[in-house]
Amino acid sequence: MGRGTVLLPMPAGWSAPSSELDDKGELSLRFDRTKAGEGTAYMSVVRTVFTSEKDRTELVDEIMGSIAASLREQAVDTHMVIRSIEGENLIGGVVTATDKTFDPSADREGEPSYPAVAEGTLFIDNVMITFTILTAMEWNSIAKDVVDALRGLTIDPISYASWKRSLPSFVTTKLPIPSQEWSIGFLSPPLTNKKEDSKNDGYQYMASSDRFTISIFVEQPKGDATSHTKCFEYYWPRARRNPAIQHETIQTTATPWYHRVQYDSKGTYKDRSYVQRSVNYFFAYAGRWVDVHISVIEPTETDIAIFNAMDLSLHYGK
Numbered sequence: 001m002g003r004g005t006v007l008l009p010m011p012a013g014w015s016a017p018s019s020e021l022d023d024k025g026e027l028s029l030r031f032d033r034t035k036a037g038e039g040t041a042y043m044s045v046v047r048t049v050f051t052s053e054k055d056r057t058e059l060v061d062e063i064m065g066s067i068a069a070s071l072r073e074q075a076v077d078t079h080m081v082i083r084s085i086e087g088e089n090l091i092g093g094v095v096t097a098t099d100k101t102f103d104p105s106a107d108r109e110g111e112p113s114y115p116a117v118a119e120g121t122l123f124i125d126n127v128m129i130t131f132t133i134l135t136a137m138e139w140n141s142i143a144k145d146v147v148d149a150l151r152g153l154t155i156d157p158i159s160y161a162s163w164k165r166s167l168p169s170f171v172t173t174k175l176p177i178p179s180q181e182w183s184i185g186f187l188s189p190p191l192t193n194k195k196e197d198s199k200n201d202g203y204q205y206m207a208s209s210d211r212f213t214i215s216i217f218v219e220q221p222k223g224d225a226t227s228h229t230k231c232f233e234y235y236w237p238r239a240r241r242n243p244a245i246q247h248e249t250i251q252t253t254a255t256p257w258y259h260r261v262q263y264d265s266k267g268t269y270k271d272r273s274y275v276q277r278s279v280n281y282f283f284a285y286a287g288r289w290v291d292v293h294i295s296v297i298e299p300t301e302t303d304i305a306i307f308n309a310m311d312l313s314l315h316y317g318k
Helices: 056-072 141-151 160-165 228-239 301-313
Strands: 004-007 018-021 027-032 039-047 081-087 090-098 116-124 127-135 154-157 171-176 183-188 192-199 202-209 212-219 245-254 259-269 272-285 288-297 315-317
Touching: 056 081, 056 090, 056 116, 183 212, 183 288, 183 301, 228 245, 228 259, 228 272, 228 288, 272 301, 272 315, 288 301
Parallel strands: none
Antiparallel strands: 004 154, 018 027, 027 039, 039 127, 081 090, 090 116, 116 127, 171 183, 183 315, 192 202, 202 212, 212 288, 245 259, 259 272, 272 288
């Protein structure tokens, strides 16, 4: 990722991980048990700046509750367990569950089946690790091996300041929210064509830089004023109705600081077709709901730095 090194002691019997850097700049590692069909483990590694006012214990409890809620509908009640994970400079948790809809007699055309899942998160300093383990049996030795390995995971980090210095052309923007005692900040290319509007107890900001644009909407909540999820669930279903959005490109991620949605859309300008990549960040803070939208027209590989910068630098507070 260019922002640090993940050091993971490999469990006995597991192959070395294969890795893939996705278009969000997140590194996914896949571990396979050497004995075919016994199980598979996936772990995604996400480097993020730790800006929450909550301590890590509170965040782990909150995230574990969210994971449990998402798994509960399909889980066998008696097989669902929340476990803590602790290690040196590390705190986290894992939720294990068994799929009650699993049918062992179903024909999967030779594909292995994994009815049990272990899903969790870890915090190591300012690095958040998320992982998913799929296994053939409820909380068997395969899942235990991986969680035991995670307890020994360490990070050789590069500081946020060092990372920021690697983007010399980017600048920091801080926007005080009118009539509020807090602000929104982020790192981006130098911005022009800036417009601000404050009315009806809300705030709007728009700016651009070549093919990059950003817009920010701060509004009165239409539900729970403290919930990122409720903010996301209100705004995103309305935004995704845009017929230009290519629905197969939609990627959603929930973090303790925002709900992130990335997608591509197609448009036409002067008889020329183009692709626009967008990311929305939905969050709730100080009695307001916020939608931060960024986009790049005809994105290239070098533009990944813009999305990474926003992912890592977007922050809000007093």
